[in-house]
Amino acid sequence: MSEADSDHELIVAELGREPTPAEAALFENLWSEHCAYRSSRPLLSAFESEGEQVVVGPGDDAAVVALPSYDDTSAGDRDIPEAGSNSDVYITLGIESHNHPSYVDPFDGAATGVGGIVRDTLSMGAYPIALTDSLYFGSFDREHSRYLFEGVVDGISHYGNCIGVPTVGGSVDFHPDYEGNPLVNVACVGLLNEDRLVTAVAQEPGNKLVLVGNATGRDGLGGASFASEDLAEDAETEDRPAVQVGDPYAEKLLIEANEQLIDEGLIESARDLGAAGLGGASSELVAKGGLGAHIELERVHQREPNMTPLEILLAESQERMCYEVEPDNVDRVREIADRFDLGCSVIGDVTDGNYVCTFKEDEQDESERQTVVDVDAEFLGEGAPMNDLPWNEPAEAGTELPEFDLETAFDAVVGSPNTASKRWVYRQYDHEVGVRTSVPPGDDAALIAIREAECGLAIAAGAAPNWTAANPEAGARAVALENATNLAVKGATPLAAVDCLNGGNPEKPDVYGGFKGIVDGLAGMCAELSVPIVGGNVSLYNDSVSGPIPPTPTLAMVGTKASYEAPPLAATADEDATLLLVGDDALEADSFALGGSEYLVQQDGTDRFPTLPENAPARLEALETVANDDSTLATHDVSHGGLAVSLAEMVTETAGLAVSIETDSPAGALFHETPGRALVLTTDPESVRATFDGVAPVASIGATTTDGTLSVTVGEDTLERTAGEISERRSVIEAELE
Template identity: 40%
Template sequence: MIDSVKRATETPEEPQPYAELGMKADEYARVRDILGRRPTSSELAIYSVMWSEHCSYKSSKVHLRQFADKAPRSEALLVGMGENAGVVDIGDGWAATFKIESHNHPSYVEPRQGAATGVGGIVRDIMAMGARPVAVMDALRFGALDAPDTRRVLPGVVDGISFYGNCLGLPNIGGEVAFDPCYSGNPLVNALCVGLLRKDRIKLATAPGPGNKVVLFGARTGPDGIGGASVLASATFEDESHAKRPAVQVGDPFMEKLLIECCLELFEADVVVGIQDLGAAGVSCATTELAAKGTGGMHVDLDLVPLRDPSLRPEEILMSESQERMMAVVTPEDIDAFMAICARWDVPATVIGEVTGTGRLVMDWHGETIVDIPPGTAADEGPVYERPFHEPAGQAALNADHTARLPRPTDLRATLLELLGSPNVASKEWVTSQYDRYVRGNTVLAMPADAGVLRVGEVMPGAAETRRGIALATDGNGRYAKLDPYAGAQLALAEAYRNVAVTGARPLAVTNCLNFGSPEDPEVMWQFAEAVRGLADACRTLGVPVTGGNVSFYNQTGTTAIHPTPIIGVLGVLDDVARRVRHGFTGPGLKVLLLGETHDEFGGSEWAHRAHGHLGGLPPAADLEAERALADVLVTAAARGLLEGSHDVSDGGLGVALAECALAQGVGASVRLPVDDPFTGLFSESAARAIVVVRPEVFEEFAELAASSGVPCYGLGATGGDALVVEDVFTVPVTELRETHQAPLPAVLG
């Protein structure tokens, strides 16, 4: 040991700014125990970002283990949790990889770049698995639509997502946008990406083979995003957060596009042994994780890292989260071919080190040894907290405040229009029109359909022989989770699962982005623990494994936390993408059917929220066996060609679902409600329900299928005309539905 490491050994009492880097005193003491000395400033930088909440999952690990412990057996699961993204077998030799992650705090501080780099980061996670990214989605939450904060943040977020995704040529096929005052000052920007690859071409983040070269390629390293993981994502959000703009990354989608094509050629040439994207914690993360999953040793010369700013200190190089960078492990005999491919794509590439067998991560800078650590202690052996948790003090009172005390409307026509024009239900065309949903021509369904659907056969070279398609949906309801986080997480999964199934796709796997307040608050931690338990139990019942995801804590301003908001993504597979089911009423003369039972369930409903500003009682019951049976019927019926259209029933109940079905193609319908109380029939948010439309000649076959699966099936009426007619209740022209549905966002946002 020389210089920095030696000096750290000889000056044990020198004060270090560990607290400013987000470390607790006991965490700093543990680093000293691991190293047998105080860390150098560069080592402190590595441990501070790698042990941050965002990177280490130190408060959530003890709960997330349930996803593995309770995981259903799935032959389709090829890569599960612990890698950059999960991978599932979709048949015919092909695999899909998908993941969702948060970029919440950066998107509040600098909306455009925060959201844009959130897209860029999740795309690189998919690239790192050896896949071609083929589509993106996003789940967004903002404060009240008319709040000044929302008018500042929302346009920038949408612009950032649009800018980055459109430049990459990736269709944005779906997601959600919701509004609630609890997200004021702390929006949620959760980005999902899906990629495709041959199932025998999976790449992993590992650095085996002493003597293999470590290559940093892509954009140069700059001062943007320094400490972003620990500064922005791993601490409570305060009012002075605008001062943290330097911690927000700056994206260059044109470099990322080159990087995508370069990586695909590198994979095809088989010149990559291991690969890792540089996202949160930058070089610190890539080197420690690659080394820890390989032979355990790596030597890096930080002087070789290409810089945009030559004045950067080594600590800044290690903590920079500059975008569009990847790190690969390459054998010496393949290094020339690797470099030639990078040069052909005009992607800068530099050998910055090599794999060793020492079990140590050693880094030099300006002739000094500035890092000498066991990499696994930073990557895998960070602190694990069993945080105390207990039910919130007001939870019982919240659950006792049932919606039964709320006056129920007599003018149900006006109520439908009020809900249809509420910000959460209203058309999101203002947002989605800024995204290219159909670039590359392989999008089969996109917003406002319940799930996005892509064909596989024309996306990937050599895949023309497969007729398969993939479907994706994301869902979450913070109000439900506030009332009951266990049931709320299950309802989020159930809705995403159902939205995939209504397209005719078989739900296959789950990813999640768990957005919560501070884990240091026992009441927030109770919400988190219950949500994870609920999601793990639901995955086991539905038979879908969790392949990976993200935990986002500290989503609060001061002491005010957001509603617990688990966002769940579900991926499904269509054996024949031509059999996908279209959205809504697709033509006249079709029978309209309701699948599932309707109960008086209004806790956390859009009606209670919109009409009364009320949140109380219990959310709808999560009947997972009913969800599974419903999905089986939908998938089987789609494969048989029995369905002409479909739509799930969720926010706003059957009334909103019928209106959205009519708006899909401008086709009206005349229906009779299946329950005696028209208010409950129209606006209850009971789960495990869907609307389908079938040709009259196949009605009996479909009804027999539903009956054999134990799924209630109610004939509501028939499609046709230019109005939505609910017999003995009201009539609303489709044109009035459309005007009401489309007006809210443009009226506020311009």
């Protein structure tokens, strides 16, 4: 029996009758993989989501985390507040995927992904203050990949810039297995306090359900079920109606209207209209409160004539919010909506019964009203049976190392689109709007000012498809450590994270085995680092005629520090500065693993995945301490592309670097990508050694020079490149697209 037939039998047994067409469509969408997580939910219990700082964890539109307060006498002393114990400053964290829509229509698909995650932020009572975008495409040398890349970036920049929310970070990766199915993962950070907090839990029978925002049209119909299927060869034409069309100017009005509604305490609960449209938002809202609703669908303000009840329920038209409002406050909500030129419909009531939707034509008598949906809201939202799928352990990679030539390898890795400058991308984003951004995109992590809490918030986001393709579990552990290291080199302590778990068709045992691996790996390292996973998103069926995507665990992690001032740049260094490499156990033992590295990808080699450090928390704490020390001139993460890329990036910020490394393996020393390492440019190397004593190795590998050249001696090989030559090679994306 197929899953659809089995679901149908279960629904008929629950209802005691055949479902109506509208009910059948609601169940199809809300019981889809995209909404119900039928294949992934059994695995997600691996994540640790609780912590003293966690106010609202997984299950709502976004998570809510309390920011720590810092002792002014010491930048390193901070107090993590108990959740809900005070009205201090909170942030929201949320992440979403808009993968299939971005393949079919890259501009609108990516743009509405931004709009959706921003509305998730609004529904918690927060004001959006920062975005990150993690993007994954097929090989950069493919024309179709570049077409999707340009369209997605254009859509993100247009929407984000118009609504005035800065895009401060993210990542861009190219891998041939994304050719038929790119990924667009968008995260948002919002700001609020305890008094402004709203959830998606309906509060009281008798309250009104009010729809505020754009009018409802026929765009995005069936988007949830579309997102739960493999992409077909003709998806770009056949599935275009399932892609929503966004209006960022309406979203900006909605942001400001929501702010006033929250300020005046008019909202009891809220849900943004995303997957499955009004049917999804309203049924989930009342189900979370153990309640029901009575909705009169013809009351919904519409922009197209003759819409059917099913279309009104399932359309995923953008820029809409569903609010629970006390009856006495409805007129004031309508006034605020009118002031911001937004539509407003009182569509029904919260009840203590079933979730009921009725409909009548405008000219019909009330006696002609039809009941099109009458189901238990909790059964609709939570009744989908989970899938118990078989899985295979991914095969271990073999060892096949390519011939090594220092200059050829260095130029290839530094000039790869994966490790090259992403300046072409982030300079299209307005990262300064809101005047909070201290460290902009392009660094290891962004840093934004939370003046309300007198602290800085560091944000890192991304994954590493080469790593998780080579070894899903170890690669995902490395992704978590890499994001945490990006925060530590900015002097921030990790606070919390959200994930977007992307995989192929889970019905294939090898694909599901890889997906299970990234869940276990991410969960394991985050638990080790004491970083709660407070929310996230799952996107499966990222499969097409070209095959499944690599298992891709995008992580968006935030950390805090006492100061929000930008750390010093390496350009402030003088000639006496010493360059240290901290945390590289492989260099000390002269034993390197290159699995998952860009070096091997460039030369079609294989190798085992590197062993990660066993004391990662202690290493990050030491690195955070060093990054905040006055004698530290610069700190820089070492990971993607290895030491070679980190040196290339650092030399563009300094007068020059002279580097010498003693090793029998030049390729291993320069190009292995084990995370948890960093370059430290310091005027007090002994202080750094003392901080890392007993924690991790510290190697002195070079010094600054005045000639503007990177000179690298590795074993018996020497390479020299000017900063200008390096910058030109790292501009491969700009050179191709401009």
